Amino acid sequence: MTVAIFVPRDAAALALGAEKVAKAITQEIAARGLDAKVVRNGSRGMFWLEPLVEVRNGHGRVAYGPVKASDVKGLFDAGFLTGGDHPLCLGLTKDIPFLRQQTRLTFSRCGVTDPLSLDDYRQYQGLKGLEKALSMAPAEVVKEVTDSGLRGRGGAGFPTGIKWKTVLDAADPQKYIVCNADEGDSATFADRMIMEGDPFVLIEGMIIAGVATGATKGYVYIRSEYPHAIETMTEAVEIARVAGILGPSVMGSAHAFDMEIRSGAGAYVCGEETSLLNSLEGKRGIVRAKPPLPALKGFLGRPTVVNNVISLASVPVIMDRGAAFYRDFGMGRSRGTIPIQIAGNVKYGGLYETAFGLSLGEIVDHIGGGTASGRPVKAVQVGGPLGAYFPRALFDTPFDYEAFAARDGLIGHAGITVFDDTVDMLKQARFAMEFCAIESCGKCTPCRIGSTRGVETADKIAQGVEPEKNKALLADLCNTMKFGSLCALGGFTPYPVMSAMNHFPEDFAPTPFIEAAE
């Protein structure tokens, strides 16, 4: 039997040398005349082990990592095709604790299958959710999604089913499904991983959304910083079209649905849904005032579902296993699972899908293993550049939309950046304002002007110019931006700034207080 050797094609694995490893393995197979083939899978999401090479033999999949091209010859010499021992051997992939302890629903296939193999997709429960949706009335599909408790995974946490119902109830001959794949938040890569590692699940989720709401056309707006995701999604759409999954008759049904992949052009604000719609229409990515809601007047003025990648990619499993199955995971009003992305200065960085409810401390210290530098964790930023910085004192906060809001934070797209004790929180607060100034669309004054004034004020604090007065000014400015901005860019920039100032006042003192390293 041909032995399958899995080498990820995920961008992060490529960034760590997976291409060279794949090439070296292919050469060794040829040189030794072995009965083996290389399969390019997605990533399992354990980036300290990438490139993670897996060998599938009679007992399951055995993992080796991190593998460098120069290790390949040695691996073959050690007989890794037949489970031979080697210092890089990690045992069975499914038994690696980081993976074993997860609840992988949305990411069940990511890293397991060949992303562009429809056979693999079907073999691992793919298309079952869509088959079920096609046998139901649209309103029943919407009800199933509503009952699952799924909330928008892009950050806002709006109930997905309610959004869908608004579009279903809107009478218009043309409706759209727009997938927001403008994943611009630092520390997030869940969208990228699913698009590169299991693109069909997103396609399936979008078709179900179309079936449920009566939309016949879908767009995936992918940020240009993700060329690999754009390439994989484009190929996957073509494959799905040829297979009759997309097109005038979805899997032989009476429903029509087709979709296109569109590339962004490097504007962070286009992750805001109305700005994204303007960009998709070919305009400047300026935020629109709401109402009207995109669900009623969205793309080209038509009723439009705008959902994040993970929201849509979670729908197939909900339809397949049922609303109750999904709803049983989680806590409070945060139901189901969330792919937490642990990043930055962290020992075990990666994607960890689990039910809502783990404490921040469990995630950072136990799952993430603390910092990569080995120094103490000083702060973690949760929710990207618009998320709050949390000190260790708040590490008991459970990972839940409401619990984070109660502590003046947000979970956003569930990315966590870990910082060690060398971080200067005044510098981070200044950066939050600087980033807002760079990326502001310019439509509203608090965001456009406030961010620039924020940078200047932070600089004055750093220079020791009337620090008390300027700290009060910065807080006042944050208040204006929070309540006066049109969208989350200006409105949420105060979160990192105020949390840095409130939780780490020592970094905002005129003469920085330097703590001893030990």
Add this chain to the structure above:
Amino acid sequence: MNMRISAGEFTERSLQIIGDLKHLEGPMLPILHAIQAEFGYVPEEVKPIIASELNLSRAEVHGVVTFYHDLREHPAGRHVLKLCRAEACQSMGSDRIADRVRELFGIDFHQTTLDGAVTLEPVYCLGLCACAPAAMLDGEVYGRVDEHCLDEIITEVRR
């Protein structure tokens, strides 16, 4: 405009690109991406052509081109090096890497070396946040960028 092609040829190629894409819903960004892929940037001369083909004003086209960080109004160097400057990369020392790169090339962000070899650009997140700091050279991604990795990038650029 690229001096190696005539004005007539330039117009013809632009019209071809626009013609291929104008049937799309919201064709502007796909057209601008295709123009940039063809010419390396979005030349001033193409704006009135797009405006006329899409029935827009020149100001509207200009507004779109200048809004997006990706769209260039001037040609870039032979290579484009993007360094991630966002928080996850900052936590792993990306500022030091940026200082080193600026020193090595003698340019700042948004600038091109005098020999036209490389343009340096900031990028706010490549989604490689668990293997920071990250960089992208002509679409190729690099993670855990350190001195050794920079050497590799510089060799590639100087080739």
